[in-house]
Amino acid sequence: QVQLVESGGGLVQAGGSLRLSCAASVSIFSIAAMGWYRQAPGKQRELVAIISSAGTENYADSVKGRFTISRDNAKNMVYLQMNSLKPEDTAVYYCSAARGRNYWGQGTQVTVSS
Numbered sequence: 001q002v003q004l005v006e007s008g009g010g011l012v013q014a015g016g017s018l019r020l021s022c023a024a025s026v027s028i029f030s031i032a033a034m035g036w037y038r039q040a041p042g043k044q045r046e047l048v049a050i051i052s053s054a055g056t057e058n059y060a061d062s063v064k065g066r067f068t069i070s071r072d073n074a075k076n077m078v079y080l081q082m083n084s085l086k087p088e089d090t091a092v093y094y095c096s097a098a099r100g101r102n103y104w105g106q107g108t109q110v111t112v113s114s
Contacts, residue, residue, distance in 0.1 A: 002026050002103040004095045009108030012085055016112070020080040022095030022105060027076060029053070033098040034071055034078045038091035038110075045094070049080060063089075085112045 003025035012018055020036065028034060035050035049059045049069035057069055068081040078095060092107040 002031075002097045002099055004097060004103060004105035006093065006095045006105045006108040009093060009110045011111045011113065014085060014087055014112055014114050016085050017081070017083045018085065018110060020082065020093055020095075020108060020110075022078040022080075024076040024078070024097060027073070028071060028078070028097065029073045031097050031099050034069075035096045035098070036069060036078075036080045037094045037096055038089075039094070039107075040088075040091040043091075048093070051078070082110070085110075087112045087114045 005023045006020060008018060008020040033050050033052050036048040037045050038048050039045040047060055048063055049067055051057050051069045051071050066084045071078045090112050092109050094107045095105040097103045
């Protein structure tokens with residue numbers, strides 16, 4: 001069982017930055033992949049960024065060059081640094097962990113005003 005708790009969401013103006021954090025209840029050292037997803041109203045949940053246990057990063061095309069995912073295995077934390085935010089980045093952001101199955105946090109709201 002993996003519990004994930006996100007934090008760091010909020011309201012920001014377009015062009016601003018936010019850093020999301022995800023705290024895991026277990027060691028993430030051996031978790032195959034940790035990721036961030038988002039879901040906007042009326043839309044399906046979509047992958048934003050994912051990082052493997054080896055540190056390989058992958059990003060959605062819409063956030064490449066603006067967002068950076070990182071993990072701190074010693075602290076069991078995953079982060080998402082979001083720069084140059086756009087109104088279309090507005091969504092609930094979810095942390096995920098892939099260990100046998102996907103585990104999800106409760107989500108944190110990010111709202112970008114124009």
